[in-house]
Amino acid sequence: MTNQTKSQFIAVASITSELSAVMVVAKEISLAAANAKAIAFRAGDKAKGFQPITDFINELAKETIELVTNINIYALVLYRLTVDEFQKTTAYNKFELAAKMAGDAVYAKSMQGPVDHARLSMQDCQRQFKRDVSQLLGQLEAVMHHARAARVIAANSRIEASQAGEYLQSLQAVAESVDKAAHTIHDNVQRCRIALSIYRNS
Amino acid sequence: MKTTKIYEGSHQWIMFGRDEGKPSNIVDTNQYVVRTANRCLLLDPGGAELFAPMMAAVLHHAPVDQITDLFASHQDPDVISSLGLWDQALTNAKLHAPAVWEGFLRHYSCESIEYVPIPDNGGTIKLESVELQIIPAHYLHSSGNFHVYDPQAKILMSGDVGAAIEAPDTPVFVDNFAAHVEKMRYWHQRWMPSNQAKRVWIERVRNLDIDILAPQHGRMFKGDDVKRFLDWFDALQVGIAV
Ligand SMILES: [Fe+2]
Ligand SMILES: [Fe+2]
Numbered sequence: 384m385t386n387q388t389k390s391q392f393i394a395v396a397s398i399t400s401e402l403s404a405v406m407v408v409a410k411e412i413s414l415a416a417a418n419a420k421a422i423a424f425r426a427g428d429k430a431k432g433f434q435p436i437t438d439f440i441n442e443l444a445k446e447t448i449e450l451v452t453n454i455n456i457y458a459l460v461l462y463r464l465t466v467d468e469f470q471k472t473t474a475y476n477k478f479e480l481a482a483k484m485a486g487d488a489v490y491a492k493s494m495q496g497p498v499d500h501a502r503l504s505m506q507d508c509q510r511q512f513k514r515d516v517s518q519l520l521g522q523l524e525a526v527m528h529h530a531r532a533a534r535v536i537a538a539n540s541r542i543e544a545s546q547a548g549e550y551l552q553s554l555q556a557v558a559e560s561v562d563k564a565a566h567t568i569h570d571n572v573q574r575c576r577i578a579l580s581i582y583r584n585s
Numbered sequence: 586m587k588t589t590k591i592y593e594g595s596h597q598w599i600m601f602g603r604d605e606g607k608p609s610n611i612v613d614t615n616q617y618v619v620r621t622a623n624r625c626l627l628l629d630p631g632g633a634e635l636f637a638p639m640m641a642a643v644l645h646h647a648p649v650d651q652i653t654d655l656f657a658s659h660q661d662p663d664v665i666s667s668l669g670l671w672d673q674a675l676t677n678a679k680l681h682a683p684a685v686w687e688g689f690l691r692h693y694s695c696e697s698i699e700y701v702p703i704p705d706n707g708g709t710i711k712l713e714s715v716e717l718q719i720i721p722a723h724y725l726h727s728s729g730n731f732h733v734y735d736p737q738a739k740i741l742m743s744g745d746v747g748a749a750i751e752a753p754d755t756p757v758f759v760d761n762f763a764a765h766v767e768k769m770r771y772w773h774q775r776w777m778p779s780n781q782a783k784r785v786w787i788e789r790v791r792n793l794d795i796d797i798l799a800p801q802h803g804r805m806f807k808g809d810d811v812k813r814f815l816d817w818f819d820a821l822q823v824g825i826a827v
Pocket of ligand 2: 661664744745801802
């Protein structure tokens with residue numbers, strides 16, 4: 384296996400692992416939102432500004448989970464493509480070697496067809512991989528967007544929490560956990576993007 | 586790859602083996618090719634490592650598009666782990682292999698090649714006017730295992746039966762049977778699991794008129810050495826690991 388293929392396998396595998404971490408965190412956010420809703424309900428008027436925020440957080444978490452689920456399906460396609468490309472590249476190299484080893488054999492020229500065909504299907508795979516990587520990067524960008532939005536909401540929550548009297552601490556904790564989660568998602572997705580960016584369609 | 590023509594008549598049998606480029610940590614194998622005017626059958630085409638030298642060797646005898654048939658005596662990697670590569674190189678080929686191994690062999694990838702499952706009682710492979718018989722050899726050593734007999738050339742391709750592990754660049758025929766026995770004993774005792782299966786096979790094979798017994802490893806047996814081998818194998822206790 385060449386280093387190029389190896390790092391491609393690693394890049395694709397790392398997406399899956401980073402994304403499963405994102406999934407866990409997104410579920411945490413959704414839980415935090417449910418928590419916040421309960422507290423805001425108890426706080427009544429004191430947390431009036433907080434109530435719409437909890438719905439917003441919940442919505443955001445749900446969308447992130449949905450996005451990540453889709454991206455995971457994409458990642459699986461990318462993995463299959465990588466396996467396919469590896470097989471095709473192996474075949475191409477072996478065919479070329481066979482043609483070379485055949486030297487001046489009577490039928491050496493008949494190997495040209497399989498060599499050409501293998502080269503074309505290998506290149507097809509490479510192109511397809513690049514196309515799919517570009518698309519995946521677009522979807523990862525959407526997740527980043529959600530993470531950024533979550534951080535803005537967390538900042539707003541903090542302000543609202545400061546007016547919630549005795550509920551200040553618990554609401555602040557909610558804002559804190561949303562902020563932390565959004566941060567983690569941002570970092571994980573960023574790592575995915577860096578791992579993939581070298582394969583993007585230029 | 587060393588090439589030896591072992592039959593020349595209306596068609597040819599060619600043996601390939603003793604590959605100089607083979608990594609020393611993989612077992613040496615013999616590949617056989619049956620060549621008719623416009624078609625070519627590869628018997629136990631070998632491992633993935635062997636694909637390029639094997640293909641190159643075949644190109645001295647047939648163009649790629651005339652490699653129309655492959656035969657796998659059983660599922661072992663030294664027999665057929667090259668399947669995925671042949672599958673990408675050949676556009677119009679069949680693989681004749683044990684029916685019981687189909688779902689397993691497909692792990693090597695068999696998409697453009699047509700898998701022709703051989704039922705337990707064997708069958709035939711027709712190559713233009715040549716008809717080869719597929720002889721059951723189950724449990725020798727694999728649970729789904731076949732040999733190929735050519736009644737015209739009087740050759741029995743016997744898979745792992747008759748095999749021996751030898752030094753590189755060994756002659757292709759047994760020249761001293763008594764000395765050769767020691768190179769085969771442990772192989773047969775350890776790899777062949779069933780005395781009953783062995784007895785049934787010997788009975789079946791004794792009815793065939795065989796000039797050359799051609800195993801997948803080691804040396805071929807010619808003339809009287811074929812009978813010597815069958816007698817020796819008959820008397821041997823196998824399945825010694827339990
Ligand atoms: Fe075997
Ligand atoms: Fe073998």
